[in-house]
Amino acid sequence: FTDKDVYQQSFNPQEYLREYYRLSDSQGKTKTFLMENLRALAKMFSLEGLRGNTLIDVGCGPTIYQLLSACENFEEIIALDYTDQNRRELEKWLKKEAGAFDWRPVVEYVCELEGDRGKWAEKEEKLRKKVRQVLKCDVTKANPTEPVSLPPGDCIVSTLCLEGACKDLATFRSALRNISALVKPGGHLVMITVLRETYYAFSNQVFSCLRLEKNEVEEAVQDAGFDVRFSEVHPCPHSDIRFDCDAVLSLVARK
Numbered sequence: 577f578t579d580k581d582v583y584q585q586s587f588n589p590q591e592y593l594r595e596y597y598r599l600s601d602s603q604g605k606t607k608t609f610l611m612e613n614l615r616a617l618a619k620m621f622s623l624e625g626l627r628g629n630t631l632i633d634v635g636c637g638p639t640i641y642q643l644l645s646a647c648e649n650f651e652e653i654i655a656l657d658y659t660d661q662n663r664r665e666l667e668k669w670l671k672k673e674a675g676a677f678d679w680r681p682v683v684e685y686v687c688e689l690e691g692d693r694g695k696w697a698e699k700e701e702k703l704r705k706k707v708r709q710v711l712k713c714d715v716t717k718a719n720p721t722e723p724v725s726l727p728p729g730d731c732i733v734s735t736l737c738l739e740g741a742c743k744d745l746a747t748f749r750s751a752l753r754n755i756s757a758l759v760k761p762g763g764h765l766v767m768i769t770v771l772r773e774t775y776y777a778f779s780n781q782v783f784s785c786l787r788l789e790k791n792e793v794e795e796a797v798q799d800a801g802f803d804v805r806f807s808e809v810h811p812c813p814h815s816d817i818r819f820d821c822d823a824v825l826s827l828v829a830r831k
């Protein structure tokens with residue numbers, strides 16, 4: 577099991593982005609994976625009731641793709657991650673610093689899904705303005721943002737985080753209860769989780785992944801105080817040695 581200290585020591589955000597998030601020239605498998613997740617996010621954030629003032633992104637990593645559809649529906653976004661270098665990498669993009677990752681192809685694709693590919697620059701600016709805080713968090717803590725106490729938000733989004741951060745199903749279930757406290761009653765949880773994956777790799781580093789079944793995720797979500805409103809599985813073709821997931825689960829639940 578790759579625990580959070582290993583993430584802090586050896587997760588290289590630039591390599592991660594280069595390996596998995598270059599839409600323009602990435603290989604077929606990761607490209608399909610990313611595009612499917614973007615489509616799922618667009619669909620989930622267009623469901624009724626997925627709006628409000630505050631959105632909290634749990635385990636944001638160095639990425640912004642998970643916020644591109646979401647940012648149209650919320651006024652303020654708070655991004656949380658354990659790893660210093662991942663929060664720093666995100667801030668580089670937010671502040672348009674030199675060397676920041678180029679998300680333009682991804683943003684263009686999401687704008688195309690929303691009807692106008694030409695609006696990419698506008699969306700980038702909107703998102704940059706809305707992300708108000710980037711804070712440290714640990715999903716294994718009862719208060720993940722300790723010592724900071726955040727007022728509960730209207731929605732939490734979490735993509736590809738808990739299955740990497742939790743060593744077993746009991747920890748996964750308790751992490752869901754922990755992050756549930758970050759959202760108001762009546763608010764939503766939007767999740768993208770890989771199913772039956774045991775590892776993912778990039779730049780000679782292997783990270784462990786908790787092997788999850790769809791029903792295990794749904795039960796954990798329900799037991800954390802949510803009603804599942806939307807749950808969709810997309811198969812993930814094998815044959816890429818960089819990861820061994822079987823499928824991706826997109827899920828929306830209401831607290």
Ligand code: SAH
Pocket residue numbers: 579580583587634635636637638639642657658659662713714715716734735736737738740741
């Ligand atoms: N959400 C991004 C990043 C996923 S990578 C994406 O969709 O690509 C997994 C992330 O989980 C990493 O950024 C890592 O720093 C974070 N993480 C690992 N253990 C954690 C913990 N205990 N609490 C919070 N985040 C954790």
